[in-house]
Amino acid sequence: ALYKGMENWEEVVGRIRGLHTDTLRKLAGKCEDRFMAGQKDHLRFGTDSWSHFRLTTGKPCCEAGDAVYYTASYAKDPLVNYAIKICRSKVKETQQQFFHSLAVRQSLALHFNIQQDCGHFLADVPARLLPWEEEEDDGDEGGEEEDKDEAGEAEGGKKKEPSKKESTAKKVKKHKEGEEEEKALAEGQMGSAAVGTLRSRVVVITREVPFQTVADFVREGAARHGRNPDLYERQVCLLLLQLCSGLEHMKPYHVTHCDLRLENLLLVHCHPGNPWNLDVLEPNNNAANAAAAANSGTCPARLIISNFSQAKQKSPLVDPEVLRDQSRLAPEIVTATQYRKCDEFQTGILIYEMLHRPNPFEEMPELKEREYTCADLPPLPARSLYSQGLQQLASLLLNANPSERIRISDARACLQCLLWGPREDLFQALSSSPGPAHRDATLQNWLDLKRTLMMIKFAERSLDSGSGVSLEDWLCCQYLAFSTTETLARVVRILQHPSVSQL
């Protein structure tokens, strides 16, 4: 049937268009399967598995806002890397927040950009793995012991006698033991008495091993931003796009993160497409292959939203009594409603911070006191192709009126448009176009051409040795597979006439 009507050109072109669209949707799905391979197996580690984890190195792989991460392997599956997340706060203050954030996170379905928990428990952690506490406790051994007691209490008064002995011995031959300890850490099991003082901490096991936070990326990128602004700001767009995707995924669950800051956003290496090396099939494998990294496009890494300790969730089943009480309150007073557009606002601040500008509201606290307009916001310097678009998006996200503030799904669409087009020249052609039918046809033509180019990219990838489908390819494929002339027209309207975002 595919070859019927070969004499009709329009029919053939329509069939080719349909094939391209269907294939890109199929490819986007296959990419998801590959990039999330492993993550979809339901892993659950309990306290009993703690002694089967071994650290790969004694140094943290990432120091985030709420926790420090170590790379580790699990004895029963030694080829896969896991991250051990050790929460920063001491047990009592952490626990409550932690169980709140856990409840919120567990209500969400799996998403590529949201941290996934493969198990969490209270565990005995060698003191050496808590470097920030050593700094705090420096020259204060008594404090360390006190802390230990507190942890022991939290665990129900269970005391670690051998570890106390070790701690005393440590004073005598500190340096030499330090070396041995390091070795024990690298080789030994977690929770083993050989590793020195133990402290009780909330520990989370995750498959995705972060190598830095977005805060680190921004700090390290300062010089690069000056040297190569187009690349740096494109990377910022790709990270923001991932952030928006994660936040958009949370909306139907009525979850608001409420604490979006650079140090709560983690970066994970991502080389799943490298077809020449089975090792890197594991998306969380940190043994970064240099060739694959070089080929992975401009996207610096996979972004993961972490630290849900401040998250708010509007329960879908509200207690009728509460509902009656709330029914006379102004909407902005009711918590969940009040926070509805909070993540959008914080994303706007992140745009400033990622472009090496301070948070406008920290710089000018007086702004929030009055009904500011986007004209009051400090301008972002025009350094690249993307600066103007990011400025516009930040203004839309930082609108003082939550009802007028752009939705996260529209922000995501704007970032896609900034990254992959259509661009300014097509906008101009569209605004001078004679009517909506003509505009639709132009957008459809643009989409047809972009889809062809995407298909060619995938086709060429099948023969490129050493490189596979990159994260950027996948993100672009999602855009082209699921865009329509309607969604494109909406973004064009928003970027041309910002007030449209309120519709």
Place this chain on the structure above:
Amino acid sequence: ALYKGMENWEEVVGRIRGLHTDTLRKLAGKCEDRFMAGQKDHLRFGTDSWSHFRLTTGKPCCEAGDAVYYTASYAKDPLVNYAIKICRSKVKETQQQFFHSLAVRQSLALHFNIQQDCGHFLADVPARLLPWEEEEDDGDEGGEEEDKDEAGEAEGGKKKEPSKKESTAKKVKKHKEGEEEEKALAEGQMGSAAVGTLRSRVVVITREVPFQTVADFVREGAARHGRNPDLYERQVCLLLLQLCSGLEHMKPYHVTHCDLRLENLLLVHCHPGNPWNLDVLEPNNNAANAAAAANSGTCPARLIISNFSQAKQKSPLVDPEVLRDQSRLAPEIVTATQYRKCDEFQTGILIYEMLHRPNPFEEMPELKEREYTCADLPPLPARSLYSQGLQQLASLLLNANPSERIRISDARACLQCLLWGPREDLFQALSSSPGPAHRDATLQNWLDLKRTLMMIKFAERSLDSGSGVSLEDWLCCQYLAFSTTETLARVVRILQHPSVSQL
């Protein structure tokens, strides 16, 4: 510039068409690089390298018309398999033919379907590697010794004293030594005295390790031809297509093979596209990966034309004296001209033989005595989708008049059309079409659609784990990349009106 004129649909469609064509040509080139990887490095082994070769097994991997092949590895590059081709004939009769065929083959540029020589020399070969000679010499030890002497003479009287001792010892403990010898063969170096009697033979090193000849394929396929005629006859088409490609490549060099028979066509495993296993990147690696084989499409193997001992070559620089002598001779008398369409004729016979039918001229020797027409040729039974087309092609190739006989390039195009279309239904649409412009448009539409489907196939391959681009994908890509509406129209005319082939 690519995004200019987005409002003009016809322009966009034209640009998409151009992108598809260009990309398929690029992909065909990349496929060639991959399928011929290794073959393009210029390897040259001399007699001095003989002792660095080790057989992988003691059994031949393929027994061809002119030689027996063994799989071997080369000490300096142990991961790559080579084939050691040991010529069947005894040295004196072989040498002359061999150097003739060598000269012919070396005048040809590299081609995927023509055997490549990585070195050739006179070598001392253990008698055990010449099983056919053992059969001939059965119970005739004297003959074996005589043969040894003859070989020694050919090498300039060099005698192998230790090997003679071994040969005597062999009579005493023949069985036990046989085992040891086998072990020595598998582990030991070529030319080592430990392997028993040595005989001097012409040896050729090739990178492509054949696993059988087309004669073996046809014999083993007899039952399969009955069970699954569509698959078997499609495979025959794919092998014939490769044969025609190789022969077409020889035309500009004025080389005619003149001895095309099933046992001179070798089959080599071909899994270069498997991206998950570096081992199989080597196209000549016989360690066939079952998964890759299952995914390699219907093409049974790479076909290699071998045994150029009967080949004729018309020298491009003819001696003026000879030219004057020949100027009064009828063209069919002048050797090179006389053989010009010989390979086409023999290809026609091969079609019968590959479809399990005898050579018509062997069955009916009287045919050649008279001016036969294609109606006199025995009909091929219609067993599959391909039977009728193959019958037609055989008739065109077996035309008694060489001037009317179809050219090999047209035969290649007919096979491509049989394999990948256009098919009967489009032929009918074309013959009822109102004019040549309309017919061209229909063929262009068909080509656009096929190219889109091919591109999608490549795109999907980039995400299929375990399978890569198959040989059939490459062959089809070549067809679609380099076809035009003119070449398609020509094939359609030939298949509809066979007399067109003479134009």
